[in-house]
Amino acid sequence: MSDSAPLDGRQQRGRDTRALIVDAAMAQFAESGYRASSLRDIAARAGMTHPGVLYHFPTKEALLMAVLQRRDDEGKKRHPVLGHLGREALAGMARAAAHNETQGAMVELYAVLSAEATGRDHPAHDYFVARYESLLATVTEAYTVARDAGGLRDGVEPDVAAPQLIALMDGLQVQWLMGTLPRSMARIVADHLNTQLVEPLP
Amino acid sequence: MSDSAPLDGRQQRGRDTRALIVDAAMAQFAESGYRASSLRDIAARAGMTHPGVLYHFPTKEALLMAVLQRRDDEGKKRHPVLGHLGREALAGMARAAAHNETQGAMVELYAVLSAEATGRDHPAHDYFVARYESLLATVTEAYTVARDAGGLRDGVEPDVAAPQLIALMDGLQVQWLMGTLPRSMARIVADHLNTQLVEPLP
DNA sequence: CCAGTAACTTACCACGCGGTAAGAATCTTG
DNA sequence: CAAGATTCTTACCGCGTGGTAAGTTACTGG
Numbered sequence: 060m061s062d063s064a065p066l067d068g069r070q071q072r073g074r075d076t077r078a079l080i081v082d083a084a085m086a087q088f089a090e091s092g093y094r095a096s097s098l099r100d101i102a103a104r105a106g107m108t109h110p111g112v113l114y115h116f117p118t119k120e121a122l123l124m125a126v127l128q129r130r131d132d133e134g135k136k137r138h139p140v141l142g143h144l145g146r147e148a149l150a151g152m153a154r155a156a157a158h159n160e161t162q163g164a165m166v167e168l169y170a171v172l173s174a175e176a177t178g179r180d181h182p183a184h185d186y187f188v189a190r191y192e193s194l195l196a197t198v199t200e201a202y203t204v205a206r207d208a209g210g211l212r213d214g215v216e217p218d219v220a221a222p223q224l225i226a227l228m229d230g231l232q233v234q235w236l237m238g239t240l241p242r243s244m245a246r247i248v249a250d251h252l253n254t255q256l257v258e259p260l261p
Numbered sequence: 262m263s264d265s266a267p268l269d270g271r272q273q274r275g276r277d278t279r280a281l282i283v284d285a286a287m288a289q290f291a292e293s294g295y296r297a298s299s300l301r302d303i304a305a306r307a308g309m310t311h312p313g314v315l316y317h318f319p320t321k322e323a324l325l326m327a328v329l330q331r332r333d334d335e336g337k338k339r340h341p342v343l344g345h346l347g348r349e350a351l352a353g354m355a356r357a358a359a360h361n362e363t364q365g366a367m368v369e370l371y372a373v374l375s376a377e378a379t380g381r382d383h384p385a386h387d388y389f390v391a392r393y394e395s396l397l398a399t400v401t402e403a404y405t406v407a408r409d410a411g412g413l414r415d416g417v418e419p420d421v422a423a424p425q426l427i428a429l430m431d432g433l434q435v436q437w438l439m440g441t442l443p444r445s446m447a448r449i450v451a452d453h454l455n456t457q458l459v460e461p462l463p
Numbered sequence: 464c465c466a467g468t469a470a471c472t473t474a475c476c477a478c479g480c481g482g483t484a485a486g487a488a489t490c491t492t493g
Numbered sequence: 494c495a496a497g498a499t500t501c502t503t504a505c506c507g508c509g510t511g512g513t514a515a516g517t518t519a520c521t522g523g
Contacts (some may be wrong), residue, residue, distance in 0.1 A: 072520090073469075090380060094297040097510065110513080111471055119511065168380060174376035177369060177438040178292055191441040217451050222442055224434025226449070231424070233431055236379040239393040240424055247398055247428070250421050274490090299480065312483080313501050321481065411503075 077115050077125075080105045085126050089168035091176050093183065120182045125198055127172075127186055130165065142197040145204030149224075149252055150260055152198070156228060157245035160235070170232045195221055205256070214254045227251055279317050279327075282307045286329050291370035294377050295325055295385065322384045329374075329388055332367065344399040347406030351426075351454055352462055353399070358430060359447035362437070372434045397423055407458070417457045429453055 083104035087096045098119055099132040105112065116122040138155070141148040145241075159166050176183040202217035233246060234240040253259045285306035289298045300321055301312040307314065318324040340357070343350040361368050378385040404419035433449060436442040442449075455461045 070469095076470080090381035092294070092296070092377060094294065094519070099509080107470095108472060109511085113516095114469090114471065115510090141336025169469085170379060171376045173435055173439075175294060176436065177372060188441060190437055191436060191439055195441060195443070214456070216452075219444060219449055222433070222436060222444065223429065223449055223453060226436060227368045227425065227429050228432065229435055230430065233375055234377065234393060234424060234428060237375075237390055237393055239390060239397060241397070242421060242424065247421055247425055250418075253426060254416070278500085300482090301479080310502060311481085314501085315482070316500065319482095 073115070076105070076107075080107075080112055080115055080122070081125050081129055084122050085130075085168060086164055088123065088126060088172065089164040089166075092171045093181075094175065098122075123183060124186070126168075127183060130168075142200040143204060145201055145208055146210045146256065147200035148197075148254070149205060152224065152228070153245055153249045153252060153260060156231070156248040157243075159232065160244055163236070166232050167236055170229070170236060173229070191225070194225060198224055211255050212255055212257060220255060224248075224251070269311070277305075278309075282309075282314055282317055282324070283327055283331055285289065286324050287332075287370060288366055290325065290328060291366040291373065294373045295383075296377065300324075303370060307344075325385060326388070328370075329385060332370075344402040345406060347403055348412045348458065350399075350403035351407060351458070354430070354448055355451045355454060356434070358450040359390070360443075361434065362446055365438070368434050369438055370432070372438060384426060393427070395441055400426055412459050414459060422457060422461055426450075426453070 061178070078173065084096075084101045087101045087104060089102075090096075098112055101122070102109040102112045112122065116125060137158075138151055141151055144151070155222070172183055173187050175181055176187040178184065199217050199221040202211065202220050205211050205214070206217060228244075228248060231244045235244055249260050282303070286298075286303045289303045289306060292298075293302075300314055303324070304311040304314045314324065319325060339360075340353055343353055346353070374385055375389050377383055378389040380386065401419050403424040404413065404417070404422050407413050408417070408419060430446075430450060433442065433446045436448055453461050
């Protein structure tokens with residue numbers, strides 16, 4: 060809403076390097092977590108010096124927030140809303156797991172950061188709390204809609220199934236990153252959902 | 262096997278402070294992860310200065326290994342072997358989840374470290390790979406034994422169910438630490454197992 | 464073509480890090 | 494009680510960190 064102006068040339072250039080820096084920061088945070096990543100590492104990846112980065116983002120923390128913000132924006136472009144879609148939304152979670160298997164850096168970023176941000180003093184703590192709450196609400200709604208449509212087996216409770224599914228996906232990512240997962244994430248998620256759904260997923 | 266000697270007074274004192282330091286390191290690593298924890302922080306918790314810590318543990322990395330080693334020893338005292346016990350071993354996993362709910366610091370340690378150790382250059386990487394492989398083998402065996410005893414529902418495959426259960430427990434811990442888990446970990450794990458077992462758990 | 468601004472770089476700062484060296488204190492044993 | 498080892502402290506080192514100040518380059522609009 061702030062960019063109502065038609066952005067001339069230099070504004071465009073600014074945005075471009077901003078995006079480049081966010082790319083670099085994303086990769087670096089994913090590799091080493093937030094605290095262990097240095098602005099110099101990130102700047103080198105973006106082909107500049109570290110005060111160059113600080114020209115665009117006033118602090119390291121602001122850069123982290125920009126990284127998280129952008130991933131959210133991309134996510135919302137890929138699957139808008141989806142909570143009310145019920146069964147189809149759950150199928151979308153399985154597809155998301157498959158998609159994640161091609162996005163190692165992003166997966167690593169969230170796995171490392173969500174664990175790091177567990178501490179109340181971490182700069183991204185509030186962000187992740189909000190994210191989990193929102194995700195939980197969405198998935199719970201999806202299960203509820205699916206159940207009301209008669210798509211869930213008996214005994215599957217949305218309030219239990221939702222945190223279960225989220226936990227399953229998070230935990231799988233760690234094993235997958237560790238290289239000890241003997242099957243694909245998508246397969247395991249689909250199998251899990253198939254124990255809950257009346258009609259199995261493809 | 263190295264402490265066959267009857268350890269006299271001074272050896273005992275050394276062991277005591279060693280244990281005190283490991284306690285402090287455990288708490289600090291849990292709060293901030295390995296990389297973000299300083300030897301000075303740890304030393305302060307143990308009531309000494311940081312070279313005092315380095316007298317007992319030659320490097321920060323050695324201290325980390327001692328922390329992990331001790332947790333392993335304690336764990337093996339709590340539940341020895343257990344893979345071959347089948348259904349009873351799976352029930353033990355649910356009880357472990359309940360136990361973990363009283364061990365916030367330990368849970369945080371493993372959640373934070375396992376994510377951090379995902380990177381191949383992390384000092385605890387090999388440790389966690391070995392741990393996951395061993396855990397996977399144990400849980401897979403437990404499911405297999407349970408199935409051969411006719412205790413599993415149709416369609417529950419040990420090779421899928423094992424990484425599923427491990428992932429579920431890991432993921433639940435993150436949500437629990439984040440404070441966004443709407444139910445107890447033990448309840449959710451038990452519900453999961455009850456969709457797989459012929460005879461429900463208590 | 465020149466003024467001005469956006470986009471950087473170089474140089475620096477104070478600080479905290481892991482680790483080392485050397486000495487002081489404490490304790491055990493002959 | 495003296496000898497000797499164990500345990501810990503004080504003081505230091507080089508290095509990398511996030512952040513700042515000031516100057517340089519490059520481009521754009523008038």
